[in-house]
Amino acid sequence: MRKIIYIFSILIFTNIGAIIAQNDVKKYDKWVTYYPSNVDLPFSKSELNKLEEVYDQNLKDQILDRPIRIKDIKDILRNRVYIYQENIKDLSDIGLLSEVALFEIYNKKIIRPVFDINNFNPLLYNFNFFSKLKQTYRVDNTNYLIVIKPRELQ
Known part of the structure; x- marks a missing residue:
């Protein structure tokens, strides 16, 4: 029993x-990523240049042949990275861009560029683009801040 x-x-x-x-x-x-409608547009010439700089010979295999990665990259470049000038004098508690490692996995020839707000390539840096939190970095010796917004989930 x-x-x-x-x-x-x-x-x-x-x-x-x-x-x-x-x-x-x-x-x-x-846990489904929301992509704004602008990720459905084709890559611009500038975006392709940024991708080529980072992925070199691996661009097709690592990005262009993977539709989800294409959307992720477009979302990063078009919607999630913002640069602005902050008027606060003391920004010393914000991490520096120079402290972020370069993303050299696919292109060992990458060198740390001089910051140019008009041609900044966030893909050159090993930012945690999949963090759930907003990230902020300060460009060395300036009051420019780079903000990386987290992905929007539905």
Whole structure:
């Protein structure tokens, strides 16, 4: 009799666990990235130049042949990186751009460029583009701030 109760209780508890696990799946529906409509437009010449600078010979394999990566890169370049000039005098508590490692995995010839607000390539840097938090960096010896917004999730 004890064996029957023991086996019966195991069956009940394992089924309850399975039911709870199936219901929890609905919580993770919100982990879908929202892409603004501008990611559906083709790459601009400037964007392609930035990609070529970083990915070199690996551009096609690593980005252009992967539709989701294309959307991610377009979202980064078009929607998530902002540069502005801050009027606060003391910005010393904000991390420096020079402290961010370069992203040299695909192009070992990359050298740290002199900052140019009009031609800044965020892909050159090993920023954590998939962080859930906003990131801010200060361009050395300036009051320019680079802000990287987190991805928007639906």
